[in-house]
Amino acid sequence: MKRKFKSKLEEKANELSQITSDKIWERSIPATIRREIALTVNQIEQLKKQHAQQFHELLKIECYVNTELKQLKQSIPWYTQQQSGQNDKLHQRLFDIEKERRALSLKLEEKTRGLEDKLLELVNRHEELDI
Numbered sequence: 761m762k763r764k765f766k767s768k769l770e771e772k773a774n775e776l777s778q779i780t781s782d783k784i785w786e787r788s789i790p791a792t793i794r795r796e797i798a799l800t801v802n803q804i805e806q807l808k809k810q811h812a813q814q815f816h817e818l819l820k821i822e823c824y825v826n827t828e829l830k831q832l833k834q835s836i837p838w839y840t841q842q843q844s845g846q847n848d849k850l851h852q853r854l855f856d857i858e859k860e861r862r863a864l865s866l867k868l869e870e871k872t873r874g875l876e877d878k879l880l881e882l883v884n885r886h887e888e889l890d891i
Contacts, residue, residue, distance in 0.1 A: 766876065773801050773879050776886055793886040800879045804872065811868045815861065822857045825850055 777798035785791075829850040 769876065769880055769883065770801070770804075772883055773797050776883065777801050790886055790889050793882055793889065797879065797882045797886065800875055800882060804875050804879070807868070807871055807875065811864060814864055818857055818861050818864070822854065825853050825857065829854070 776794050829847070832846055832850065
């Protein structure tokens, strides 16, 4: 199975960012680039964790709203429409959650793409200098 370029890039970056403690503040250009690579890898990891946490929170809210909606449907007879306002509010909230999830996904993709572009540039610069 072919591995994605993205995973190969992350693997190479992780390999380059493994700096021994005695060489971390070395004054060479490749060492500086390795520090920048390590920082960028860390930023990507933190971004993924932060967004995973936000997705999890949205999922919890969605479960809560779905539970409320199911309880509302069970509590009123099918022939009454008196609770339709509450029903509509809950459906609107589910729609809003989905909209939020899409916006969050798009934001994650944009931020990640920028950091991955930076990472690729840094890895290429390191390879050019550390020949």
